[in-house]
Amino acid sequence: MEALKERILKDGKCLEGGILKVDSFINHQMDPVLMKRVADEFARRFASAGADKIITIEASGIAPAIMTGYVMGLPVVFAKKKKPVTMEGMLSTEVYSFTKRRTYDICVSGEFVCPGDRLLFIDDFLANGNAAKGIADLARQAGAELAGMGFIIEKEFQHGGKMLRDMGFRVESLAVIESLGNCRITFKQ
Numbered sequence: 001m002e003a004l005k006e007r008i009l010k011d012g013k014c015l016e017g018g019i020l021k022v023d024s025f026i027n028h029q030m031d032p033v034l035m036k037r038v039a040d041e042f043a044r045r046f047a048s049a050g051a052d053k054i055i056t057i058e059a060s061g062i063a064p065a066i067m068t069g070y071v072m073g074l075p076v077v078f079a080k081k082k083k084p085v086t087m088e089g090m091l092s093t094e095v096y097s098f099t100k101r102r103t104y105d106i107c108v109s110g111e112f113v114c115p116g117d118r119l120l121f122i123d124d125f126l127a128n129g130n131a132a133k134g135i136a137d138l139a140r141q142a143g144a145e146l147a148g149m150g151f152i153i154e155k156e157f158q159h160g161g162k163m164l165r166d167m168g169f170r171v172e173s174l175a176v177i178e179s180l181g182n183c184r185i186t187f188k189q
């Protein structure tokens with residue numbers, strides 16, 4: 001998606017350790033016009049995937065997920081990082097966070113992720129694929145299926161995309177970064 005790549009080049013910042021900071025338009029301040037274009041593109045790519053619900057993880061996934069849900073006319077559920085005492089039929093799993101360098105739990109209610117659901121997972125970044133594996137585990141526990149996974153930015157050099165595709169998941173990424181070496185952003189052509 002050219003508009004997204006141009007914005008990443010213009011406003012994205014490389015940090016140490018292969019991290020891309022996109023705080024001015026995705027992760028802190030958000031650009032709703034760009035996010036709508038992201039959602040339109042996910043909707044186009046997953047039009048025939050047969051998804052009936054969108055799933056994401058709080059907090060950064062919520063903006064692209066809700067916009068995609070709006071465009072596709074699908075409900076959106078987000079996995080929570082704190083377990084509410086009021087949650088009924090809780091399903092939970094552990095995820096290792098690459099950016100925070102620690103493991104945390106994510107949970108969803110079995111009320112909203114149900115047997116037979118066809119889930120489309122939407123998130124901001126794909127790095128090592130741990131968040132996506134966590135979502136796949138929640139779907140498995142619920143008896144739901146994953147119709148696809150869509151990421152705004154995939155960092156190909158961290159190999160999560162290869163792992164998920166080898167596991168048989170349909171993965172679509174709108175901007176694929178080949179390298180952040182020497183703090184230069186290089187896209188896959």
Ligand code: 5GP
Nearest residue numbers: 019020098099125126127128129130131160
């Ligand atoms: P994974 O689980 O695929 O290793 O990492 C995905 C999660 O880590 C995303 O949900 C995102 O929040 C965070 N993440 C991974 N890499 C980056 C990055 O380069 N920049 C930012 N801002 N977040 C990242």
